Amino acid sequence: MTPFSDTQAAQFAEQLLAWFAENRRDLPWRKGYSPYQVWISEIMLQQTQMERGVIYFQRWMERFPDLASVARATEDEVLALWEGLGYYSRARNLRLAAREIMENHGGEPPQSVD
Secondary structure, three states: OOOOOOHHHHHHHHHHHHHHHOOOOOOOOHOOOHHHHHHHHHHHOOOOOOOHHHHHHHHHHHHOOOOOHHHHHEEEEEEEEHHOOOOOHHHHHHHHHHHHHHHHHHHHHHHHHH
Protein backbone atom coordinates (compact mmCIF):
# COMPACT_ATOMS: atom_id res chain seq x y z
CA MET A 1 0.00 0.00 0.00
CA THR A 2 1.30 3.42 -0.93
CA PRO A 3 1.33 6.00 1.87
CA PHE A 4 -0.80 9.09 1.50
CA SER A 5 0.82 12.18 0.08
CA ASP A 6 0.64 15.27 2.30
CA THR A 7 -2.20 16.59 0.13
CA GLN A 8 -4.14 13.32 0.32
CA ALA A 9 -3.64 13.14 4.09
CA ALA A 10 -4.91 16.70 4.50
CA GLN A 11 -7.95 15.96 2.31
CA PHE A 12 -8.71 12.80 4.25
CA ALA A 13 -8.41 14.63 7.57
CA GLU A 14 -10.75 17.35 6.31
CA GLN A 15 -13.32 14.77 5.16
CA LEU A 16 -13.09 12.87 8.43
CA LEU A 17 -13.58 16.02 10.51
CA ALA A 18 -16.55 17.05 8.35
CA TRP A 19 -18.12 13.62 8.83
CA PHE A 20 -17.56 13.84 12.59
CA ALA A 21 -19.11 17.31 12.79
CA GLU A 22 -22.25 15.98 11.11
CA ASN A 23 -22.50 12.55 12.78
CA ARG A 24 -20.96 12.80 16.25
CA ARG A 25 -22.89 11.60 19.25
CA ASP A 26 -24.06 14.23 21.69
CA LEU A 27 -21.93 13.33 24.71
CA PRO A 28 -21.46 15.49 27.81
CA TRP A 29 -17.66 15.67 27.60
CA ARG A 30 -17.95 17.06 24.09
CA LYS A 31 -19.74 20.21 25.23
CA GLY A 32 -16.48 22.08 25.74
CA TYR A 33 -13.80 19.44 25.40
CA SER A 34 -12.37 20.27 28.81
CA PRO A 35 -9.16 18.21 29.20
CA TYR A 36 -10.34 17.10 32.66
CA GLN A 37 -13.72 15.91 31.38
CA VAL A 38 -12.22 14.14 28.37
CA TRP A 39 -9.69 12.41 30.66
CA ILE A 40 -12.42 11.22 33.04
CA SER A 41 -14.55 9.94 30.15
CA GLU A 42 -11.60 8.05 28.65
CA ILE A 43 -10.85 6.34 31.96
CA MET A 44 -14.51 5.53 32.66
CA LEU A 45 -15.26 4.20 29.20
CA GLN A 46 -12.55 1.55 29.32
CA GLN A 47 -14.53 -1.71 29.43
CA THR A 48 -17.80 0.24 29.92
CA GLN A 49 -20.79 0.60 27.63
CA MET A 50 -21.35 4.17 26.44
CA GLU A 51 -24.84 4.59 27.92
CA ARG A 52 -23.69 3.41 31.32
CA GLY A 53 -20.55 5.55 31.09
CA VAL A 54 -22.61 8.70 30.45
CA ILE A 55 -24.65 8.13 33.62
CA TYR A 56 -21.53 7.59 35.74
CA PHE A 57 -19.78 10.54 34.10
CA GLN A 58 -22.63 12.91 34.94
CA ARG A 59 -22.74 11.74 38.56
CA TRP A 60 -18.96 12.06 38.77
CA MET A 61 -19.00 15.64 37.47
CA GLU A 62 -21.64 16.63 40.00
CA ARG A 63 -19.45 15.39 42.84
CA PHE A 64 -15.99 16.04 41.35
CA PRO A 65 -16.32 19.00 38.96
CA ASP A 66 -12.57 19.53 38.69
CA LEU A 67 -9.18 17.98 39.31
CA ALA A 68 -8.78 19.62 42.71
CA SER A 69 -11.98 18.03 44.03
CA VAL A 70 -10.73 14.57 43.04
CA ALA A 71 -7.35 15.24 44.65
CA ARG A 72 -9.03 16.29 47.93
CA ALA A 73 -11.34 13.28 48.02
CA THR A 74 -10.66 10.21 50.09
CA GLU A 75 -10.17 6.90 48.35
CA ASP A 76 -13.45 5.70 49.87
CA GLU A 77 -15.33 8.68 48.36
CA VAL A 78 -13.87 8.01 44.92
CA LEU A 79 -14.55 4.27 45.11
CA ALA A 80 -18.12 4.83 46.30
CA LEU A 81 -18.89 6.94 43.24
CA TRP A 82 -17.11 4.42 40.99
CA GLU A 83 -19.10 1.52 42.41
CA GLY A 84 -20.66 -0.53 39.64
CA LEU A 85 -18.07 0.34 36.97
CA GLY A 86 -15.62 -2.32 38.09
CA TYR A 87 -11.86 -2.31 37.57
CA TYR A 88 -11.45 -0.20 40.70
CA SER A 89 -7.75 0.31 40.07
CA ARG A 90 -8.83 2.85 37.43
CA ALA A 91 -10.48 4.97 40.14
CA ARG A 92 -7.58 4.59 42.54
CA ASN A 93 -5.06 5.56 39.86
CA LEU A 94 -7.21 8.47 38.72
CA ARG A 95 -7.23 9.86 42.27
CA LEU A 96 -3.48 9.34 42.63
CA ALA A 97 -2.86 11.09 39.31
CA ALA A 98 -5.08 14.02 40.36
CA ARG A 99 -3.10 14.38 43.59
CA GLU A 100 0.20 14.22 41.70
CA ILE A 101 -0.94 16.89 39.24
CA MET A 102 -2.16 19.17 42.01
CA GLU A 103 0.93 18.73 44.20
CA ASN A 104 3.67 18.71 41.60
CA HIS A 105 2.29 20.47 38.53
CA GLY A 106 0.29 23.37 39.92
CA GLY A 107 -3.03 21.77 39.05
CA GLU A 108 -2.28 21.66 35.32
CA PRO A 109 -1.69 18.34 33.57
CA PRO A 110 1.83 18.19 32.12
CA GLN A 111 2.03 19.17 28.47
CA SER A 112 4.97 16.90 27.64
CA VAL A 113 6.29 13.48 28.53
CA ASP A 114 9.20 15.06 30.39
